[in-house]
Amino acid sequence: MSALPDLQDNFIKEILFSDSAVLPEIKTDGKITPEQRMQIYRNNTFVILTDNLKGTFPATVALGSEEFFCYLAHEFIKKHPPLSGDMNSYGSQLPAFMRLSGLTEKHPFLADLAELEWLRQESYMAADADAFQPESLDSFITEDFRKLGFVLHPSLRLLRSGFPVIKLWKLGKGQAAIEDINLDAGENALVFRRGDGVEMWSVDRAVFDFVQALNAGQIFAEAALAGFEQDPAFSPETHFANLIVEGLIHKIKDHDDE
Amino acid sequence: MTQLPDPVLAQTGTGIGARLPHFDEILETRPKVGFLEVHSENFFAAGGPQPVYLEKLRALYPISLHGVGLSLGSAEGVNKAHLQKLKSLVGRINPALISEHLSWSGTGGVHLPDLLPLPMTEEALAVIARNIDTVQDALQRPILIENPSAYLAFVEQDMTEAEFLTELVNRTGCSLLLDVNNIHVSAHNTEFDTDAYLEGIPADAVEEIHLAGYQVNIVDGEEVFIDAHNNRVYPAVWDLYEKALARFGDTATLIEWDTDIPALSVLLEEAHKADALRGKEATHVRTA
Numbered sequence A: 001m002s003a004l005p006d007l008q009d010n011f012i013k014e015i016l017f018s019d020s021a022v023l024p025e026i027k028t029d030g031k032i033t034p035e036q037r038m039q040i041y042r043n044n045t046f047v048i049l050t051d052n053l054k055g056t057f058p059a060t061v062a063l064g065s066e067e068f069f070c071y072l073a074h075e076f077i078k079k080h081p082p083l084s085g086d087m088n089s090y091g092s093q094l095p096a097f098m099r100l101s102g103l104t105e106k107h108p109f110l111a112d113l114a115e116l117e118w119l120r121q122e123s124y125m126a127a128d129a130d131a132f133q134p135e136s137l138d139s140f141i142t143e144d145f146r147k148l149g150f151v152l153h154p155s156l157r158l159l160r161s162g163f164p165v166i167k168l169w170k171l172g173k174g175q176a177a178i179e180d181i182n183l184d185a186g187e188n189a190l191v192f193r194r195g196d197g198v199e200m201w202s203v204d205r206a207v208f209d210f211v212q213a214l215n216a217g218q219i220f221a222e223a224a225l226a227g228f229e230q231d232p233a234f235s236p237e238t239h240f241a242n243l244i245v246e247g248l249i250h251k252i253k254d255h256d257d258e
Numbered sequence B: 001m002t003q004l005p006d007p008v009l010a011q012t013g014t015g016i017g018a019r020l021p022h023f024d025e026i027l028e029t030r031p032k033v034g035f036l037e038v039h040s041e042n043f044f045a046a047g048g049p050q051p052v053y054l055e056k057l058r059a060l061y062p063i064s065l066h067g068v069g070l071s072l073g074s075a076e077g078v079n080k081a082h083l084q085k086l087k088s089l090v091g092r093i094n095p096a097l098i099s100e101h102l103s104w105s106g107t108g109g110v111h112l113p114d115l116l117p118l119p120m121t122e123e124a125l126a127v128i129a130r131n132i133d134t135v136q137d138a139l140q141r142p143i144l145i146e147n148p149s150a151y152l153a154f155v156e157q158d159m160t161e162a163e164f165l166t167e168l169v170n171r172t173g174c175s176l177l178l179d180v181n182n183i184h185v186s187a188h189n190t191e192f193d194t195d196a197y198l199e200g201i202p203a204d205a206v207e208e209i210h211l212a213g214y215q216v217n218i219v220d221g222e223e224v225f226i227d228a229h230n231n232r233v234y235p236a237v238w239d240l241y242e243k244a245l246a247r248f249g250d251t252a253t254l255i256e257w258d259t260d261i262p263a264l265s266v267l268l269e270e271a272h273k274a275d276a277l278r279g280k281e282a283t284h285v286r287t288a
Helices: A004-017 A018-027 A034-055 A056-064 A066-079 A093-102 A108-123 A136-144 A166-173 A205-215 A220-230 A236-245 B020-029 B049-060 B079-093 B123-138 B161-172 B181-190 B194-200 B235-248 B264-278
Strands: A150-152 A157-161 A185-194 A197-203 A249-252 B013-018 B036-039 B065-067 B095-100 B104-106 B110-116 B143-145 B175-179 B204-211 B217-219 B222-226 B253-256
Touching: A004 A018, A004 A034, A004 A066, A004 B104, A004 B110, A004 B123, A018 A034, A018 B013, A034 A066, A034 A108, A034 B110, A056 A108, A056 A157, A056 A166, A056 A236, A066 B079, A066 B143, A093 A108, A093 B013, A108 A157, A108 A166, A108 B264, A136 A236, A150 B253, A157 A205, A166 A185, A166 A197, A185 A205, A197 B079, A205 A220, A205 A236, A205 B264, A220 A236, A236 A249, B020 B065, B020 B264, B036 B161, B049 B065, B049 B079, B065 B079, B143 B181, B161 B175, B161 B194, B161 B217, B181 B194, B181 B204, B181 B235, B194 B235, B204 B217, B204 B235, B222 B253, B235 B264, B253 B264
Parallel strands: B013 B036, B013 B253, B036 B065, B065 B095, B095 B143, B143 B175, B175 B204, B204 B253
Antiparallel strands: A150 A249, A157 A185, A185 A197, B104 B110, B217 B222
């Protein structure tokens, strides 16, 4: 018999790629063959992982069709099997796989939609953090805080898409009508956790760049400039206040956050 | 949230596997069950609603953390990041029991979401004993090891599964979680005698028993039992459970149901059946 490392390596190859090297290690007595016995394990793996991906990417399933998604998942699982026993972390590479494999070439919006759904998953699982609560919002924002950087909520994720990803997500979830979708109208998405759910805001480019800069650790004044570059009429104070109210500012950045 | 001390689970009523669709109903109706068992990996999230749910459940019931992802039988050892997440969860929840499986799931960085079979060899025994030592050292407490369902047996075998488990207990000080349904399923699929299996298990080591329903698939005209956790407990498994109780004495017992999850009342009916066989009242629920 192979030593255990070889046996386990061959077992995994049989499940993922139908490589037959492990078959001589399996008892042949009994009513079904070693191939049929391995098929049970193969079926378990692909069914469990496909169901897991369906749960993480429900709108992508809905808009791409369940049959297509199962085919996509099968190819993805072979190329990118899980790397850990924490199945909540499985699927991060699906959007990139969709783009690189060419499997969604005819519907390129699906990869962006899948990326949005993965960001929703990350947001849902992200750490908790207290919201920054200045004693008075008005006095805080009018003071000289422009040189400060901020730590944003760990659940915040950002996605710029050439497609209307949030509207597409709502379409996939039955919360929007197809007449409302203009595939050429891209959306900038802020994704974050609110209560037990995940919230998505569609924001203009100035707000997106402002939040992205803050999230990257830039001080308020630099982040405001990023917004002004997109829109001279951009009001960073107003949008910063919105972020505070929504609990998306965790705290003022200090040296420990560098 | 204040955590009250746990009772000894064997002295409580039968527990149920708590799954997401039932969390709200359990919290609202506080059904009389002895304890709740959850899959550890479902609560690895750094934040968000999942850890909050578990803490609320923990305030009402003793919790058993049942892992499916440590891959204790992997020749390359235990995934340190996974173990660290489990340790962190154990620290937060202070569970009454922690359990994992006599199986492996990955090698070479790949991890499949299934409980894959180990050959019953001296080599595999040394590997899993070493990995259990690593886990118990990290958690600073013994864990329970569950017999999985098997769909094949390997040509090379130095001992039976019961002998393997016995030796594992001797070498590591772990306890056993005996899944009576899995014994029945494995015995059918790989043809061994269930009574002899029970006889071979060291009675003092069994701290918990699992009960679940399986599924019958037909392959080439032959019945294959699949450990699907999607049914009520089969009569033959209840019979085997009674034999297990006779051999091991009253033991903490759990009803598992993971696929096509039914109404909570169905799980409670199954738990009450087990309570009746144990001569127990379904009593325990904390008053927070």
